[in-house]
Amino acid sequence: MLVMAAVSTAVLDIAGHERAVADPRAGAVVSFAGVVRDHDGGRSVTRLQYEGHPTAEAVLREVAEEIAKQPDVIAVAVSHRIGELDVGDIALAAAVATAHRAAAFAACARLVDELKARLPIWKRQVFADGTEEWVNCP
Amino acid sequence: MPTVRFFAGARAAAGVAEEQVPPGLTLAELAATLASRHGERLGTVLGAAAFLVDGQAWHDRHTPLPAGATIDVLPPFAGG
Numbered sequence: 001m002l003v004m005a006a007v008s009t010a011v012l013d014i015a016g017h018e019r020a021v022a023d024p025r026a027g028a029v030v031s032f033a034g035v036v037r038d039h040d041g042g043r044s045v046t047r048l049q050y051e052g053h054p055t056a057e058a059v060l061r062e063v064a065e066e067i068a069k070q071p072d073v074i075a076v077a078v079s080h081r082i083g084e085l086d087v088g089d090i091a092l093a094a095a096v097a098t099a100h101r102a103a104a105f106a107a108c109a110r111l112v113d114e115l116k117a118r119l120p121i122w123k124r125q126v127f128a129d130g131t132e133e134w135v136n137c138p
Numbered sequence: 139m140p141t142v143r144f145f146a147g148a149r150a151a152a153g154v155a156e157e158q159v160p161p162g163l164t165l166a167e168l169a170a171t172l173a174s175r176h177g178e179r180l181g182t183v184l185g186a187a188a189f190l191v192d193g194q195a196w197h198d199r200h201t202p203l204p205a206g207a208t209i210d211v212l213p214p215f216a217g218g
């Protein structure tokens with residue numbers, strides 16, 4: 001069951017995603033936080049901006065539904081934040097509940113990998129020296 | 139006339155968020171037109187970008203784009 005799938009500027013909270021997937025059948029809840037780090041490629045990062053295409057939330061929902069439909073997955077909750085983020089802020093929050101832990105680890109990892117590949121969201125890094133770049137953009 | 143919308147690094151390379159282009163171009167002709175308008179940096183981004191035409195993925199480089207279409211230029215994603 002997909003219980004949460006959102007793209008917004010709201011501050012993200014892992015505990016809230018874990019609570020959202022809580023279920024009496026769930027023996028395992030695996031969560032993931034994608035966090036803004038202070039370095040990339042050896043350079044010091046001070047700030048990040050995430051921009052989403054208008055379809056980003058629909059794509060997030062589509063990917064999360066695929067994971068939620070797997071037979072051993074009980075519940076999925078996932079959100080991506082966009083806008084200006086600081087070091088330490090959560091950009092991607094996900095939680096997956098299953099009966100047993102191996103399935104939860106695998107489903108959460110697959111969810112994050114699929115989102116990395118398919119979610120139309122972009123990231124601009126501002127470095128300590130004032131330069132900036134759109135990540136992955138040639 | 140078709141409208142092109144540039145996102146993220148494509149917008150940075152184009153210097154505009156959107157613009158109109160002549161009707162009847164193929165995707166390959168559109169890319170060449172945009173690169174000649176805005177420079178080789180945008181040309182490089184277009185080489186790595188994905189395209190949506192009226193919200194649907196569009197891979198065909200040789201069929202004319204629909205009249206009045208909205209073409210979204212999506213550089214490589216970097217979410218998470």
